[in-house]
Amino acid sequence: MSAACGKRWLLAKQRQPHKPAAEPAEAPQRPALQEVSQFMLLEREVELQYRPRMLEALQNKVNAVADSLRGQAPVCSQCHQPMQRHDTETVSWLARFGRLSALVARFRCPVCKDERRPLLDYLGVEPGRVSGSLARLLALLTVVAPYTLAAQLAWLLLSVKISPMGIWKVAQRLGESAARYSEQMSQYHADSRSEGASTQDAPPVVVLSVDGSMLGMQVRKQRRRRQGNEPLRPLPPVEEGKFQEVKTGVLLLPSERVETSPGRHSLVRRFLVCHLGDADTIFARLYAQLRELGWLDTANTMVVIVGDGAEWIWNRAKMFVRRCEILDFWHALEHAWSFARLNYGEGSQQADRWIHQIAEDLRAGKVQEVIARLKRMRPRTPELREQLQGLIAYYSANAERMRYDEYLLLGYGIGSGAVESAHKQVVHARFRQAGMRWSEAGARRLLALRLLLLNDQWALLDRLPMVSVA
Numbered sequence: 001m002s003a004a005c006g007k008r009w010l011l012a013k014q015r016q017p018h019k020p021a022a023e024p025a026e027a028p029q030r031p032a033l034q035e036v037s038q039f040m041l042l043e044r045e046v047e048l049q050y051r052p053r054m055l056e057a058l059q060n061k062v063n064a065v066a067d068s069l070r071g072q073a074p075v076c077s078q079c080h081q082p083m084q085r086h087d088t089e090t091v092s093w094l095a096r097f098g099r100l101s102a103l104v105a106r107f108r109c110p111v112c113k114d115e116r117r118p119l120l121d122y123l124g125v126e127p128g129r130v131s132g133s134l135a136r137l138l139a140l141l142t143v144v145a146p147y148t149l150a151a152q153l154a155w156l157l158l159s160v161k162i163s164p165m166g167i168w169k170v171a172q173r174l175g176e177s178a179a180r181y182s183e184q185m186s187q188y189h190a191d192s193r194s195e196g197a198s199t200q201d202a203p204p205v206v207v208l209s210v211d212g213s214m215l216g217m218q219v220r221k222q223r224r225r226r227q228g229n230e231p232l233r234p235l236p237p238v239e240e241g242k243f244q245e246v247k248t249g250v251l252l253l254p255s256e257r258v259e260t261s262p263g264r265h266s267l268v269r270r271f272l273v274c275h276l277g278d279a280d281t282i283f284a285r286l287y288a289q290l291r292e293l294g295w296l297d298t299a300n301t302m303v304v305i306v307g308d309g310a311e312w313i314w315n316r317a318k319m320f321v322r323r324c325e326i327l328d329f330w331h332a333l334e335h336a337w338s339f340a341r342l343n344y345g346e347g348s349q350q351a352d353r354w355i356h357q358i359a360e361d362l363r364a365g366k367v368q369e370v371i372a373r374l375k376r377m378r379p380r381t382p383e384l385r386e387q388l389q390g391l392i393a394y395y396s397a398n399a400e401r402m403r404y405d406e407y408l409l410l411g412y413g414i415g416s417g418a419v420e421s422a423h424k425q426v427v428h429a430r431f432r433q434a435g436m437r438w439s440e441a442g443a444r445r446l447l448a449l450r451l452l453l454l455n456d457q458w459a460l461l462d463r464l465p466m467v468s469v470a
């Protein structure tokens with residue numbers, strides 16, 4: 001659903017074929033390598049020397065906590081009676097500097113049979129697992145790189161040996177936690193009694209743009225299981241086109257757009273919202289995010305909604321009382337391009353000129369004139385006539401959303417460039433690499449984590465639990 005096709009097509013025309021370099025006269029020299037610098041060696045030496053000492057220092061701190069808790073019997077959370085020591089075992093877990101261990105006492109309530117291990121509860125670690133801060137670093141790596149690559153990065157950056165599967169598990173647990181948090185946040189704000197940030201400084205205008213793109217999904221819901229001695233049944237053929245739509249929304253303040261160089265705009269801030277699935281949820285999330293930011297004073301804030309022609313966007317946009325709907329300018333042009341290519345020929349000057357005129361007129365707010373001109377055209381073939389009718393219908397249905405001259409004057413902007421670049425950053429860069437197929441849960445969890453990073457809210461993850469996932 002990219003509106004950039006028209007622009008891309010223009011660029012493609014200018015691309016030159018690659019010419020192989022001529023062979024040099026002399027035989028080539030193998031490229032030289034320099035010695036590793038002295039300072040680099042010093043850095044690494046100190047790191048190697050102090051790493052075990054960091055581990056030792058950390059182990060000492062753990063021991064001190066264990067000592068301080070020794071001899072204190074916890075109280076049963078159900079019947080409030082003191083619990084009794086049941087047994088003691090050595091427990092270990094993996095942290096950034098290596099493996100730690102502690103002698104952990106287990107207490108049991110003689111009545112309710114409830115069990116507790118106060119040392120582990122206090123430290124917030126799980127036996128045999130990765131520690132909380134290491135888990136968050138590993139999750140960070142895999143938010144930017146595929147699991148196998150993240151495992152390599154863990155070794156190169158953190159000197160931690162972990163399998164891709166180990167990283168996958170950590171990402172599932174933290175991702176589930178982050179996904180639940182944002183889900184609960186939108187449920188909370190869907191209730192009129194919720195408290196958002198103060199709207200005292202709510203902006204007069206906020207721009208909200210939404211877009212969707214397809215994610216390749218795994219076809220099989222479950223792994224095949226062998227039954228008795230029977231051989232595994234062959235896999236059903238993979239269906240073509242098993243896709244699900246990821247919807248991305250961007251919130252920004254037009255007053256925070258800055259022109260970095262003539263014609264190039266960039267943003268001071270923007271907030272991203274994402275959802276794999278239905279349209280109602282993405283709008284509930286956008287609304288919750290607006291409330292969290294204190295950007296929505298219902299009576300005064302103008303909500304500018306930029307979208308392509310998709311009905312699901314305009315249907316939900318109605319939830320904002322004060323709103324301005326804008327059809328993305330590039331989508332509007334892209335529709336004209338499809339007709340122009342067919343009518344005047346791919347790459348013809350006539351097509352270029354025709355589009356240029358339409359672009360200029362639309363920008364000037366002359367959408368009705370453009371429609372009238374289209375209606376006067378007499379295409380030669382039934383196919384062309386059908387294309388033209390489609391274009392006229394599209395412009396007529398959206399004419400009220402194509403008052404581009406007014407939007408430009410008001411400073412609202414006319415294109416959904418922000419959401420398209422955001423979408424590429426959130427989705428394409430991590431989820432649409434060659435051959436990637438996602439499970440619904442896997443994609444939802446990793447999306448939630450990636451949003452925390454891109455919204456500069458990674459620290460929030462420290463305060464979310466590592467939930468267990470099936």
Ligand SMILES: [Zn+2]
Binds near residue numbers: 077079114
């Ligand atoms: Zn009890």
